[in-house]
Amino acid sequence: MAHYDLLIKNGIIVTADSTVQGDIAVKNGKIMDVSVGKPIEATATQEINAEGLHIFPGVIDSHVHFNEPGRTEWEGLETGSRSLAAGGATSFFDMPLNSTPPTINKANLETKRRLAEEKSIVNPYFWGGLVPENLNDLKDLHENGVIGFKAFMSPSGIDDFNNVDDESIYKGMKEIASLGSLLAVHAESTVMCELLAEERIGQGKVTARDYVDSRPIISEIEAVRRVLSYAELTGCKLHIVHASSRKVVDVITDAKKRGVDITVETCPHYLSLTVTDLEEQGVIAKCAPPLRDQEEVDDLWTAVAKGEIDTIGSDHSPAPASMKVISDNIFEGWGGISGAQSMLNVLLTEGHFKRNIPLEKIVELTATNPAKIFGLTTKGTIAVDYDADLTIVNLNESFELKKEDLFYHHQHSPYVDMTFKGKVKTTIVGGRVVFENGQPIEQ
Numbered sequence: 380m381a382h383y384d385l386l387i388k389n390g391i392i393v394t395a396d397s398t399v400q401g402d403i404a405v406k407n408g409k410i411m412d413v414s415v416g417k418p419i420e421a422t423a424t425q426e427i428n429a430e431g432l433h434i435f436p437g438v439i440d441s442h443v444h445f446n447e448p449g450r451t452e453w454e455g456l457e458t459g460s461r462s463l464a465a466g467g468a469t470s471f472f473d474m475p476l477n478s479t480p481p482t483i484n485k486a487n488l489e490t491k492r493r494l495a496e497e498k499s500i501v502n503p504y505f506w507g508g509l510v511p512e513n514l515n516d517l518k519d520l521h522e523n524g525v526i527g528f529k530a531f532m533s534p535s536g537i538d539d540f541n542n543v544d545d546e547s548i549y550k551g552m553k554e555i556a557s558l559g560s561l562l563a564v565h566a567e568s569t570v571m572c573e574l575l576a577e578e579r580i581g582q583g584k585v586t587a588r589d590y591v592d593s594r595p596i597i598s599e600i601e602a603v604r605r606v607l608s609y610a611e612l613t614g615c616k617l618h619i620v621h622a623s624s625r626k627v628v629d630v631i632t633d634a635k636k637r638g639v640d641i642t643v644e645t646c647p648h649y650l651s652l653t654v655t656d657l658e659e660q661g662v663i664a665k666c667a668p669p670l671r672d673q674e675e676v677d678d679l680w681t682a683v684a685k686g687e688i689d690t691i692g693s694d695h696s697p698a699p700a701s702m703k704v705i706s707d708n709i710f711e712g713w714g715g716i717s718g719a720q721s722m723l724n725v726l727l728t729e730g731h732f733k734r735n736i737p738l739e740k741i742v743e744l745t746a747t748n749p750a751k752i753f754g755l756t757t758k759g760t761i762a763v764d765y766d767a768d769l770t771i772v773n774l775n776e777s778f779e780l781k782k783e784d785l786f787y788h789h790q791h792s793p794y795v796d797m798t799f800k801g802k803v804k805t806t807i808v809g810g811r812v813v814f815e816n817g818q819p820i821e822q
């Protein structure tokens with residue numbers, strides 16, 4: 380009789396293609412057998428009875444800001460990765476800014492990787508930065524394993540991570556295309572955002588609505604169109620992060636039809652929160668692009684349902700609570716939403732239960748597509764020879780998210796006190812349980 384490290388019995392196995400009842404056998408971190416209809420007859424060092432529970436491929440969060448090294452008091456790899464595990468994520472792609480030094484050359488990448496290998500309980504991957512100053516470092520970064528490059532078209536808010544102008548977009552994309560890599564961009568128009576903010580602040584208009592109006596959807600569209608032109612000129616693969624509206628997605632869908640190699644991400648907050656939440660919660664719910672109105676949230680779900688969105692990432696962008704204090708001037712507080720732990724919860728509750736989005740679609744957007752787009756050839760689905768990165772969820776269990784349940788370095792999030800349906804029970808990374816019974820398992 381075969382002997383495995385781990386046997387998961389009788390779970391409801393969800394992939395991008397199907398939902399079936401069966402057993403999963405794991406050895407040496409890999410899925411060795413998936414049996415549907417008849418039980419796997421074998422012994423195992425560890426057995427999990429998943430009767431009545433759903434098993435998803437582990438969430439690949441392709442968009443987090445963990446701030447380490449250099450700004451670890453904001454968030455760190457230890458707290459960040461434990462939050463992810465608690466939310467059912469088994470891999471993350473850390474953005475190149477917010478850490479000091481930022482990931483803009485090989486030495487900085489190696490520092491961050493060393494720290495992640497030491498501290499993270501899920502699989503770490505890294506974005507390399509594209510800034511006007513590092514065109515000569517892109518090749519080195521690529522050869523040392525960054526999953527892609529990230530640039531800002533408007534100021535990043537971080538002094539040592541400059542936004543790109545058209546010249547560096549062009550030169551950077553040309554180089555990234557020649558490397559066969561991909562460029563992700565934060566697409567908002569600097570000119571529009573700065574002028575509109577200046578006008579409002581000058582008139583003392585500093586409410587949540589004023590902030591939202593200072594970063595309109597058309598500013599995202601302008602930046603997307605411009606960077607798209609450079610993608611068409613250079614042939615560089617493009618990934619637009621955190622689209623806040625289907626109107627932005629439409630521009631990308633049109634480009635796809637013309638044959639442009641482009642993908643688009645949205646985030647849980649654009650699919651669940653509105654300007655009203657920003658008005659009520661203040662800086663805790665501040666982000667850029669900003670939250671939109673309910674109509675935009677609904678339209679974005681239509682885009683999800685129609686297959687117009689390629690990935691969903693949390694854009695977990697934490698900050699100390701002291702930078703999130705509610706003041707009369709929303710322009711002053713630090714932008715960025717803490718949400719890595721809640722991504723799957725939001726998608727299941729708002730998407731699956733409220734809007735009938737199939738579980739298979741949620742798996743596609745949070746695991747299968749990120750694995751495909753970013754070349755993680757052994758991740759993103761549940762099949763023989765794939766990595767045993769798995770999340771076991773009880774879809775019948777509801778819970779209210781409490782502040783003290785958050786594993787972030789700073790326990791704030793716009794999702795606190797919300798009720799979610801679908802609770803993560805167990806998270807497995809490379810065949811090892813890293814989260815169970817509400818607690819991370821120290822390795």
Ligand SMILES: [Zn+2]
Nearest residue numbers: 442474694696
């Ligand atoms: Zn981000």
